[in-house]
Amino acid sequence: MTVLRAVMVPGAVESDGWRHIDLYDLPQADLTEVTGIYLAADVDQEFLAEIRELLGRFVFEGGRMVVNGHVQRVFLDGLTRWRKLEFRKPADLALTRVSEHPVWAGIDPQALLYNTGTPGRLTFEEISRIGVAGFYGRGYYLDLPDDAQIVHTIGPTAGPIDYAYRLGAGHVLVHGGNDLLQFAGADRGTSFLTGQLLSWLGQR
Template sequence: MTVLKAVMAPRDGTPAGGFHEVDVYDLPKACAADTTGIYLTGDVDQEYLAEQRPLLDAFVTGGGRVLVNGHVQRVFLQGLTRWRKLEFRTPRDLVLTRVTDHPVWAGTDPLAFLYNTGTPGPVPFAELERIGVAGFYGRGYYLDLPAGARIVHTLGPTAAPIDYDYPLGAGRVLVHGGNDLLQFAGADRGTARLAPQIVRWLEGR
């Protein structure tokens, strides 16, 4: 079942309800009045979302927030652009550089996202360079960004934009051009704060 995660919290500032998993085909329910933000997983049905673009556009322009993960190939929200594959040969081509501070990634080291390894527990970076595999965070980029877009991270020496956000009406859209960000929230990486910071951003805080 393809799901999205909706952050449901009254817009009057009372305590938030956090993530609620919703089937993507119940999108109208996810865009209900008590939803402040929507987290779209990387495997979401983009064809269906493209059909629901008026609903998504209205949700964001009305003050909601949407976090888009993965490789956008169908423009299902105003301002989105299509993902492009990055040509890379070594981990150096995939090194993440933070261009602009963003509350979702506050307090995290971009190098913490570079390598994946099956070794349990925290692993020193020098060891990650030896045994880790780069590219899980992302291997592609976005060009032709919308007006007012802020690039958060770029990849490699080509400075290819992988993470960006932009205003849309009274709301905001955050795009991550790789595997779901929640997969990279963990104490072993030193990035456990990523998950609650995603929720706070989707709450509009």
Template sequence: MTVLKAVMAPRDGTVVDGFSEVDVYDLPTACTAEVTGIYLTWDVDQEFLVEQRDFLNSFVVRGGRVVVNGHVQRVFLDGLTRWRKLEYRGPADLALTRVTEHPVWAGTDPKLFLYNTGRRGPVPFAELERIGVAGFYGRGCYLDLPDGARVVHTIGRTRAPIDYEYPLGAGRVLVHGGNDLLQFSSADRGTADLRPQIVRWLEAR
């Protein structure tokens, strides 16, 4: 089983922490029969992916899995909808609520994703509330969901969907409407399991 991480920079397929990193423009040729999952970083070229829509649809319909990060503005995969910015005034408008348990986020507390600081090492949550900046995980939502979608997290007091999964043929698509999920896998944050759990989900394990 191989899991591809498609990025906006030249990569040679070297395996890093469970991901074989490839340039997004090499994705169609890099996606061999052994590939079970594709991880799209938040900054990939959506215009290019629109041109690859038939390829991506076919990959998922046959049983593949895709993680989509960021703000979808170009629909490059059946079932995707466009990201919408939230109006927010403070941390309460950006806090996460877990609606459904999901293996990618298993064992993590949603509040651990809310704040970022420049401080190294573990920081107690009360201190994070005092010195942290909220909103790095996400500041928007997906209001129009495809058939069969399962919401994982909602954001803010409006409880708008930010993370969701949906079926497409024999495969599945997981959408995160914010900064790259891998940025939030950290021992200091208490979320170190997030990265290997993403890999296992993409491997369909």
């Protein structure tokens, strides 16, 4: 099992089960043994659009892909453009779990809503008093594939922020916000999110 984490840094390095690879090196990478590709939220979507055929072939042939961030350039079949949510208060950004998915198994959506900058485990009441909402996501996707599985919606508008779908023999998972790995941490009680992402991407 090899899982690539495509980021905007030069070179490639192995760490904690990931093989970090510069996005621009992806076309030259040997994907023969690669089961999954994790696209960080800040990657160059214009470049991804240029290698759309490569990405599509990888997934169609059974690979798995996680797409983070605000998709504005459609670089893979089944993707749709991100839309900004109008919000005024934390409740407008609250997450609702619509269906279960192994990546988020055992994770309370409330644990993802706020960032505090304060180390250590806090109660939700404390977090909601001092925290800032919206880091997990501030928008949503519409016009999803017919067979898409919506995992989370955001706010009273119930716009889909996390969804998954099949593409050929492979699978795609889309998170419409900051990099999912940012939300794996002991202080949130979500440190196992990293392992669950790796496990999902490692299947083929």
